Amino acid sequence: MQEYQRRSGVRVNVVYDTEETKSTGLANRLLAEKPRPQADVFWSNEPVRTVVLKSRGVLAAYQSPAAQGIASTFKDPDGYWTGFSARLRVIVYNTTKVKPEEAPRSIFDLADPRWKGQVAIADPRFGSTSFHVAALYAEVGDERADDYFRKLKANEVKIVDGNSVVRDMVARGDVAVGLTDTDDVNVAIEAKQPVAMMLPDRDGIGVPVMPNMVSLVAGAPHQDEGKRLIDYLLSAEVERKLAESEAVQIPLHADVPGPKNIPPISSFKAMTLDYAKAAARVEDVTKRLATILGL
Amino acid sequence: MWGWRSSRTVITLTAAAVFVVVCVLPLLFMLWAALAEPRHTVSGIQGLLLDRRQVRLLYNTVLLGCGTAVLATLVGAPLGFGLAKFTLPFKSVLRLALVAPAVLPPYVIALALIYVGGNLASTLGGAIVALTIVFYPLAMLATEVAARQIEPRLEEAAILVATPGRVLRRITWPLVAPSVVSAAMVIFVLAISEFSVPGLLRVRVFTTEVFTAFAALYDFGRATMLAIPLLMVSVVLASVAAARLGSRVVTTRRHARGEPLEVFDQWRSVALALISCAIVTMLIVPVAVLAREALRSVSIVGVVRDSREAVINSLFLAFWGATVVTMLAVCLGYARARAPVKVGVTVDALWLILFTVPSTVIGIGLIGVWNRPTAFGLYGTSAMLVLGYLARFVPIGGLAMAATIRSVPESHEEAAAVAGARWARTMTRIVLPQIRIGVLAVWAISFMLAFGEVGTSILVAPPGESTLPIRVYTLTANAPPGQVAALALFQSIVIFVPLTLLGMAMATREAS
Numbered sequence: 128m129q130e131y132q133r134r135s136g137v138r139v140n141v142v143y144d145t146e147e148t149k150s151t152g153l154a155n156r157l158l159a160e161k162p163r164p165q166a167d168v169f170w171s172n173e174p175v176r177t178v179v180l181k182s183r184g185v186l187a188a189y190q191s192p193a194a195q196g197i198a199s200t201f202k203d204p205d206g207y208w209t210g211f212s213a214r215l216r217v218i219v220y221n222t223t224k225v226k227p228e229e230a231p232r233s234i235f236d237l238a239d240p241r242w243k244g245q246v247a248i249a250d251p252r253f254g255s256t257s258f259h260v261a262a263l264y265a266e267v268g269d270e271r272a273d274d275y276f277r278k279l280k281a282n283e284v285k286i287v288d289g290n291s292v293v294r295d296m297v298a299r300g301d302v303a304v305g306l307t308d309t310d311d312v313n314v315a316i317e318a319k320q321p322v323a324m325m326l327p328d329r330d331g332i333g334v335p336v337m338p339n340m341v342s343l344v345a346g347a348p349h350q351d352e353g354k355r356l357i358d359y360l361l362s363a364e365v366e367r368k369l370a371e372s373e374a375v376q377i378p379l380h381a382d383v384p385g386p387k388n389i390p391p392i393s394s395f396k397a398m399t400l401d402y403a404k405a406a407a408r409v410e411d412v413t414k415r416l417a418t419i420l421g422l
Numbered sequence: 423m424w425g426w427r428s429s430r431t432v433i434t435l436t437a438a439a440v441f442v443v444v445c446v447l448p449l450l451f452m453l454w455a456a457l458a459e460p461r462h463t464v465s466g467i468q469g470l471l472l473d474r475r476q477v478r479l480l481y482n483t484v485l486l487g488c489g490t491a492v493l494a495t496l497v498g499a500p501l502g503f504g505l506a507k508f509t510l511p512f513k514s515v516l517r518l519a520l521v522a523p524a525v526l527p528p529y530v531i532a533l534a535l536i537y538v539g540g541n542l543a544s545t546l547g548g549a550i551v552a553l554t555i556v557f558y559p560l561a562m563l564a565t566e567v568a569a570r571q572i573e574p575r576l577e578e579a580a581i582l583v584a585t586p587g588r589v590l591r592r593i594t595w596p597l598v599a600p601s602v603v604s605a606a607m608v609i610f611v612l613a614i615s616e617f618s619v620p621g622l623l624r625v626r627v628f629t630t631e632v633f634t635a636f637a638a639l640y641d642f643g644r645a646t647m648l649a650i651p652l653l654m655v656s657v658v659l660a661s662v663a664a665a666r667l668g669s670r671v672v673t674t675r676r677h678a679r680g681e682p683l684e685v686f687d688q689w690r691s692v693a694l695a696l697i698s699c700a701i702v703t704m705l706i707v708p709v710a711v712l713a714r715e716a717l718r719s720v721s722i723v724g725v726v727r728d729s730r731e732a733v734i735n736s737l738f739l740a741f742w743g744a745t746v747v748t749m750l751a752v753c754l755g756y757a758r759a760r761a762p763v764k765v766g767v768t769v770d771a772l773w774l775i776l777f778t779v780p781s782t783v784i785g786i787g788l789i790g791v792w793n794r795p796t797a798f799g800l801y802g803t804s805a806m807l808v809l810g811y812l813a814r815f816v817p818i819g820g821l822a823m824a825a826t827i828r829s830v831p832e833s834h835e836e837a838a839a840v841a842g843a844r845w846a847r848t849m850t851r852i853v854l855p856q857i858r859i860g861v862l863a864v865w866a867i868s869f870m871l872a873f874g875e876v877g878t879s880i881l882v883a884p885p886g887e888s889t890l891p892i893r894v895y896t897l898t899a900n901a902p903p904g905q906v907a908a909l910a911l912f913q914s915i916v917i918f919v920p921l922t923l924l925g926m927a928m929a930t931r932e933a934s
Contacts, residue, residue: 140886143896155636155782155880159789165802165885179640206843250624252638283543301540413638417475422626 131359137352141164157185157344164346167353170242170339170360172214173255177340178406181207189354196380201338205405210338210402211361212369212376213392216259217326217334219297219312221381230325231304234263247285247293247305252413252422255290255308259335261412262398262405266332269415276419278409286420294372298322308337309389310374316388317373326395333398339369340378430845437753441820444812448787449779455790456646470647476631480651482546483614483627489550490557490613498558499602501700502565503594504693507686514929517566518922519701523708524559525867525917527874527891529618530910531555531797533710536622537715537907549625551614555704557609564605568598586686607659608774614652615778617877630653642786649780656778661771668712696740707916715907726912729893733916736873736890739804743811744869747819750812751864755823756853760832766824772816781877784813788882802884810878815871819864826860827853859927866924870917890916 128139144152154176157166161184169186171177181203182187188206201210218237220230231237237246249256264272285302287293293305294312298320312324326334341360347353359365366383371374375386385391416422462470470476504510505517523531532552535543542548572594580589617629628651635645655897726733758769788810793801800806806889838848854861876891883892894909 140884142883143888152637152880154640155642155786156789158640158642159786159881160793163793163795165793183640252634257638278511286624288622410639413634 131356135355135359136413137355139356154180158183159233161345163346164348166344167349168345168356168360169342169344171341172339173258173337174208174210174340175258175261175406175409177208177342178403179409180342181403185345185379187347187350189343189357191354191358191361193358196363196382197361197380200400201379205234206344208340209357209361210340211379212366213336213338213379214255214376215309215326215334215336215389216255216306217297217309217312218304218327219294219307219322220317220325221297221302221321222321223298224300224303225321230323232325232327232329233276233325233331234306237284237304237306238275239263240280240282242304243284244283244285245303246279246282247278247287247296247302249290249293249307250286250288250422251416251420253289255337256306257409257413258337258405259306260336260416261408262400262414263332264408264415265405266398272412273415273419276416280420284420286422294322310376313375313386313388314373326390328398329395333396335400336377336392336397339376427592428845431491434753437750438757440750441703441754441816441874443791444580444809445776445816447791448784448813449776451645451790452642452783452787453609456643459643460881461664462647467647467650470644471651476648476651479626479628480632482625483629483652484628486546486549486553486620486625486656487548487610487614490553491610493550493554494558494609495561495602495606497554497700497704498561498563498605499565500599500693501558501697502562502567502607503569503598504697506566506569507560508690510690510694510697516697516701518925519705520562520689520697521559521925522918522921523555523704524557525870525874526708526914527618527876527910527917528552528556528616529622529876530712531708532619532622533907533910534711537711539765540709544623544625546625547621549620552623553613554618555708556614556616556619558700558704560609560612561602561605564601565598568601569594572597586688590686600642608660611656611774611778614655617780619780629780633782636782636786648784649783652778652780653775656775657771661767709911712907712911712914716911717902718904726908727891729909729912732888732890732893733912735804735887737916739807739889740811740869740872743808743815743872744865746808746870747812747815747872748823748861748865750816751819751823751868752827752854752861754816754820755825755827756849758820758824759827759830770824773821776817777814781814781875782881785810785876785878785881788813788878796905802889805882806882806884807879807889810882811868811872811875814878815868818871819868822864822867823857823860826857826863830856862927863924870921873917874913 186207190206194209218231251260290307290311293307294315297305298303298315315322341357343353363380363383366378366380370378370386375389377385535552576593580593587879620627620630632645632648635641834852835848838852874891876895879889880892
């Protein structure tokens with residue numbers, strides 16, 4: 128943002144969000160401000176909130192010329208959002224407790240009694256985990272997904288406050304394995320903590336890919352400046368910077384080199400996702416899981 | 423002096439109008455918006471509030487409130503008794519240390535509890551312990567005030583024919599019991615309206631359900647409706663508390679009546695041991711745990727330096743927030759103190775209810791009320807944070823101020839009026855000098871509460887600005903635990919400064 132301000136001469140006032148398990152945050156603010164919008168651009172690090180805001184009429188369509196190099200899978204057909212710089216949902220495991228060849232290779236392995244009491248996940252009603260479980264329901268169907276979460280519950284899965292907590296629990300050895308995001312695992316790997324990641328279901332239903340999403344706000348007070356900022360965020364240059372950062376985001380422009388520690392998307396099977404379809408399941412899935420997992 | 427053209431009427435009505443606009447309108451806006459939804463018919467609301475899940479939540483919520491109220495009273499009441507009845511070395515310092523946990527943001531205590539107890543902390547019991555640490559000072563202060571107000575001759579006469587234990591049971595306890603019970607009720611209300619502790623410790627209660635309705639389902643109407651049981655429980659308990667305590671729902675002024683009695687002096691060592699134990703357990707251990715985590719991985723100086731802008735912003739906004747809260751609280755507290763008993767009790771209940779409203783409901787309500795062209799251009803500026811502080815803390819400031827002003831006899835004002843003084847002169851020359859410590863206390867409490875406020879601030883903070891609590895909460899998501907602990911510790915240190923100043927002022931007053 129500082130770089131953009133320096134180059135463009137446009138001052139950007141940023142409102143940051145906390146993890147959803149800790150505050151009601153930006154999406155609610157944008158919804159409350161809808162009658163008189165204050166923001167120009169919404170940048171979310173996962174798809175659910177963006178799709179919810181689209182469905183509530185908070186966003187406007189804008190197809191950025193900077194997104195030409197990004198695959199159509201990561202773009203809303205109507206132009207209400209554009210994906211860039213993705214993260215993956217991965218299994219993190221403690222390397223002192225689990226050998227690489229013994230690490231679970233599918234999220235369905237986590238329901239195996241072998242991992243009883245040894246699995247942690249973030250609250251599936253919030254954040255990237257809510258996206259992951261909604262995508263799972265959309266992918267495998269309600270019956271199989273319900274059954275999976277019942278088995279996880281029977282396996283005494285530990286549901287914690289966020290993906291970073293999952294990572295910390297695994298790093299400390301409180302549990303052997305967990306589900307989290309690539310950026311969280313990378314922080315621990317860089318800190319030389321005893322963790323490694325496994326891309327789940329790369330041979331099965333595929334690895335869930337979560338792009339950042341950027342959108343123009345409907346009725347934005349500074350439409351033109353907002354579009355220019357979106358063009359900048361979708362540029363290959365920003366993707367490169369995000370790949371090089373601690374967040375290790377995977378570029379969606381084909382010609383941008385990827386981050387270290389994370390394999391490129393072309394090297395594994397990604398989960399085939401209709402982001403809108405997955406996000407549309409969030410409310411129903413949230414209520415199902417509240418019952419199944421006793422949240 | 424209450425004529426329409428009197429300065430007293432004009433000032434108190436103006437304060438009341440500001441109170442309605444800032445504190446009441448956001449809640450009315452949310453209720454109106456929720457009730458306007460077609461699904462919220464009578465049967466729809468019944469279905470929402472009375473299904474098995476909600477009944478279970480109500481059970482958990484009441485259990486959390488009762489557990490906290492009972493435990494905080496069991497801890498606080500003996501400490502208050504000890505402070506009131508024994509000559510102790512450095513009593514002001516001890517009192518200050520015992521009150522300190524009440525001004526720490528509750529999530530800081532919960533964070534320390536997680537570091538100590540690990541998974542054991544994430545239970546209903548853990549939440550009760552964390553909230554007990556935060557709220558026991560209320561029970562302690564209420565007990566101390568009540569015990570100091572007991573006519574010494576009653577206990578002195580009794581000790582001639584009875585043992586200290588019997589005097590305690592038959593004389594002292596019956597006289598302090600109404601205050602202790604009422605303080606327990608206030609603690610209950612505060613515990614059931616608290617979100618950050620059950621949220622962090624993953625305990626399912628109504629506040630977390632309201633949060634889920636906002637954060638996971640983006641459903642304002644459902645969230646507002648789910649807050650109704652909280653408000654109803656608060657209505658009942660606030661009414662009972664106000665009725666039982668009469669003019670002392672919150673008391674900030676202690677009445678010294680001579681030297682502490684020697685009636686219970688054989689228990690002095692026990693009291694000192696209990697107080698020392700409480701200070702270690704409730705204050706030193708949590709702060710030490712945070713310090714250990716902070717020093718483990720990061721430099722506190724570095725963390726503070728990175729947050730300098732947020733710290734300066736927080737100090738500036740909390741200063742102005744506390745100042746305006748105190749000004750309004752003085753005006754409203756005066757009106758309540760001089761109101762007829764029934765009106766006063768109703769106002770006390772209203773203030774307690776408003777204090778129970780979840781911070782997110784207030785935040786969304788503030789956006790609804792103030793994000794419009796006719797709202798003086800305040801939306802999108804730092805003034806919204808100050809308005810958020812007013813909406814949240816004027817009710818508790820008004821309660822405390824009213825209790826203080828009630829200790830000033832009306833006859834003083836009548837005498838001034840007979841001598842020809844106008845009301846403004848009477849206030850500045852007669853009333854305010856007598857309540858200056860109370861005013862200072864309300865300012866300090868408001869400052870500390872505003873400095874730690876997160877739930878409303880995060881929704882109304884202007885673009886490009888942040889406060890320290892928002893920064894701490896944001897970092898909690900992804901930063902290393904040491905950095906989070908360092909920020910929480912720093913936040914605690916900043917909050918302790920006004921508390922210490924207040925304690926020094928009160929100690930000076932006590933000595934004089």
